[in-house]
Amino acid sequence: MDRRTVLKNLGIAGTIGGLAGCVGVQEQGSTEEPSSDGGSGDGGSESSGSETTESSGPAGEAKLWYSLPDSEIQARKNAMQQFNDQSKHAVTGADIADLEKKTTSAIPAGQGPQSFEWAHDWVGDYYQRNFVVGRGDSLSVSLDTFTDAAAEAVQFDGETVGLPHSAETVSLVYNKDKVDSAPETVADMVSVMEEQHDPSNNSYGLSYPFNSYFVSAWLQAFGGYYFDSEKDPQLGIDQSSTVEGLQFILDNFVPYVPKDPSYEAQAAAFAEGNAAFAFNGPWYLATLNEKGVNYGVTTLPKPEGGEPTPYTGITMWYFSKAMKEGGADAMAAQKFIEWYVTNEDRALMAAEEQGTIPVLKSLAGSEDLPPRVRAFSEAVAQGRPMPTHPKMNKVWGPLDDALIKSFNGDAKPKKALEQAAATVRKNWE
Template identity: 55%
Template structure:
């Protein structure tokens, strides 16, 4: 019943996460290459003892659900601890499973009636997945009111009036700096270039900047001068607009000269993690690796270009999606809902995520508390400047051609204007 589930949420928020995050709950082992099947009749307690906690649990049988994710190692371990904590305090079983290629797996398994009840990803898949029939509307079944989350988070988990997920964090890219190499973060691009020049020595494996040049990471500058990738209100592309091209020129002129030649994620990340670059432009998901590599890092908002321009990076809301597999039986659905409600409103879990991984809370009680870690404050400044990724299904066709166009220009194989005009033509052909 609803009242009982609210009681569970309240009790778990006060006790469960503390024990798990203190290391009192072991980390479960998950095969990253497996595709677990789910049983709607997952077991509860094998013994006959009845605890006070069990007496407050919702009516109905115990449920087992699988949660697919594609998290980095440190974040994966935290999620597994949280899942074990939830499982130990309820009759339900939460089973997180790492999937190497989450998009490929979800788009093949869910339509085939296989896969997980929930998966963990940013909000940009919402429109596409809902229209393709992959997601379940839980509007009438959730106990948590969406008003407890920030307004952008409320909007992110809904599409066409359906609530298909619950949100737990916002994220975007910011400026990460090595405090052993940089005293104060630069406020302008010009200041940043000056520092990069000082440290750039590629012949000795030293670089000025670690910066993966994919479409998401580059969005801050494409939007900085009034440009845009995609206007979902009018279903209109802006890649070849002069204001957008000005942003790409900024990257080519100010950042590319100070980076390793291979601008893919792993080579760029390695430079900063090895202590061989003063700056990284990356997101909160990177902080776990930064910390584990012993780098003392600070986080600041992205520096400003000259004039009135401001970086406006794409922002995303991280959320737990409900797939159509959750509808197979009520026990599975109840287990998945209760975990999602608990995970997204538990201040201990959310505070730990903020402290350890730089997740920006979207649960209002914590987001508006004024008591967030310095790393989160740094990223939150970039979030405040940013713009949400469109969740329109057509947005999915923008990323690939955009990156192909930019790389062709960066490699000297095409001119900027013509490359992005071709990208727009390719995208429109895909739409048709």
């Protein structure tokens, strides 16, 4: 659940600054000519990436689909053009406004691309529906190249259904004009929020969108969990440890946020300089830069007796069903993907320009990363990848409803989460 999945699957309509581009970019047709400018942006250099852009056999041409904010489209064109310039294979790309709708209709009809890019939370569902295929046996890139979380995210039922290139999660952002130093514990953070919170003067201690992705760090901080296919019960949102996490949020964070739990209201408070802290993701940095906020990013503070465990999203290139039979076009897609995900120069440039978090082991947490991105990278290490099991898709909505009831004081955490769990189990039937 990267920035695109957060906005779409959790019903958020981001409307401020650069975030607006994440909601839905207008579809630009089934193919899009790559830019002729291959020397900058997302490209990087051949020497720092995979050296497997050539292969034996006839050259192929692969179609790639993705859904990007406007600010990232030119960089993607540059990357594709650089690959095309140095390979006998070729790729063309299309930015798709509703990628889920388009992939689920086009792929079964044999009209989909060789590969598409999205967060890893579609892995289980798309594999079981035969929309994606495993190609682990044909890869020249080892999964050991990536962080453990990234390698785990692209696998299902023992099959490697794509390759990862970046990660995203929620961490703590602080206003340097209001906060002397980054808090290490929740208690430290609360003491600052108490000083800064004055709603009558449009001043808040915290900006915190209240939905199941953003609050996952705390619901899972004391042993709680949302869903785990290897546990009994698989559904954990009504477990006592998860309830404890929700109560912790209501006691320590909710008293210091704006009364409106929506993304727009919460994100705007910090972006306009009216909050000391914000829980948000790397996609938010473009907005803060545009607004001129003097901010820093740090890892999540520690609660007493627990450990913050946020969900992380891994953005990946999926191996579409169109690659099942192999052939030149499938090889073109695979060679591009292998080059793209292993190219350190490209990953570093994306980190600098777009705030993306590399998942190459050689770069994760590296001093070569911009400090703000490095802090998010460390936050990713605190977390766990979202479940890829298809059952997880039925958890988000009821859990969101329970959280809003608790936020508004319409239900106690235990009752709200028990009702959500009952709804999820009914939907599973």
